[in-house]
Amino acid sequence: MTLSLLTNSDINSATLQLRKEVDIDSYIKCLIHFENDITYGIELCDMASINRPRWFILGERGSLTKTGEDPQEDAMNMGNIDAAVEDPKDYPFLRVIQDGVYTEKRMQTIRGDWKQFYKSVADHLIEGKELTVKPEDVRRVVAVSETALKSADEHRSIACNI
Numbered sequence: 096m097t098l099s100l101l102t103n104s105d106i107n108s109a110t111l112q113l114r115k116e117v118d119i120d121s122y123i124k125c126l127i128h129f130e131n132d133i134t135y136g137i138e139l140c141d142m143a144s145i146n147r148p149r150w151f152i153l154g155e156r157g158s159l160t161k162t163g164e165d166p167q168e169d170a171m172n173m174g175n176i177d178a179a180v181e182d183p184k185d186y187p188f189l190r191v192i193q194d195g196v197y198t199e200k201r202m203q204t205i206r207g208d209w210k211q212f213y214k215s216v217a218d219h220l221i222e223g224k225e226l227t228v229k230p231e232d233v234r235r236v237v238a239v240s241e242t243a244l245k246s247a248d249e250h251r252s253i254a255c256n257i
Contacts, residue, residue: 106128106255108252111125112125123138123139125137149161167179183201186204212228239257
């Protein structure tokens with residue numbers, strides 16, 4: 096789903112680098128190159144001593160930085176996911192240059208609801224209702240994941256048309 100938010104362009108290639116510490120992947124870097132010259136880079140590291148932003152998105156006219164974790168996880172672990180509240184310091188920080196004017200501002204996050212995904216699946220299975228997240232929307236993400244894993248296995252970038 097995230098891929099469709101970035102661009103509707105086809106994907107030309109994917110590259111995945113993995114580093115293992117003990118028996119787990121401790122560092123993952125994935126580069127996805129689109130036909131329209133957009134590159135989507137993902138880095139995950141569980142062994143870093145200094146936290147990085149959760150999201151750091153650069154564009155031609157600005158950037159968006161998002162810190163913090165999804166508050167639903169801690170609330171769910173405490174048994175009350177509905178109590179999830181995001182700390183305002185973790186709201187996305189937007190920097191934009193528009194018409195020659197530089198602007199910075201925090202934007203309140205749109206509240207997610209993990210339960211709605213599972214309710215949609217249950218409603219589909221029990222009542223035949225339409226899924227919120229459709230299998231055809233997930234197909235592209237799965238194809239990119241498989242291509243990236245092949246890249247890691249073969250230690251090279253994998254050309255594709257996804």
